[in-house]
Amino acid sequence: MRKPPYRCTLAGSAALFALFLGGCGKQQQTRTDFSMGERVPIGQMTYSVVESAWRTQLGESFKIRTPEQRFLLIKVSATNGTGKDVSVPLLTLEGTNGQTYRELADGDGVDNWFGVLRTISPGQTQQGNVVFDVPLTSFRLRVPDINESGFESYASVQIPLRIDPELPIQSPINPDILK
Secondary structure (H helix, E strand, C coil), X not given: CCCCHHHHHHHHHHHHHHHHHHHCCCCCCCCCEEECCCEEEECCEEEEEEXXXXXXXXXXXXXXXXXXXXXXXXXXXXXECCCCCEECCCCEEEECCCCEEECCCCCXXXXXXXXXXXXXXXXXXXXXXXXXXXXXXXXXXXXXXXXCCCCCCEEEEEECCCCCCCCCCCCCCCHHHHC
16 A cells, blocks of 8 residues: 655655754853863863962061951963953852852962953963952852953852961970970
8 A cells, every 4th residue: 555645745854854953963062160170261261270278368577468258369370372462350259159259459468469460462371369358168260251242251160168277287395305
């Protein structure tokens, strides 16, 4: 028994449509969440968060700065993969509750400060510390995609809460040694 021609046409059209849709795969998802130490490619920039450290104060002697909460220093590396100079804006931290904190524009007392005016030449890498005054918790550092249209998308780098002692802890003197 022969199948009616409209059934064959319908079945052939459905198969052709399925093949067409199969070739229109989703665009590749771009990864936007990274861990410290990983390379973070976003647009033509590549970032890396090298380390983080908490401080209760910055500076020395008569030039001591104290935070409202705690200072969080984050060592960042940024590489310009574009063909022109790029200015990296102040960075932003996002807390677990969604609240955001802007990087401080004052680097007094910060060793190897990344700076406020940070222009990176094509093919060059700049590394330095950025500083935030934030509560003691874990964060996500937003690193921007700097592009022609001025639109900034971003990737996030997890900054886990890790407390390091600021000064080495000295052990008490054993009284038996003094005898």
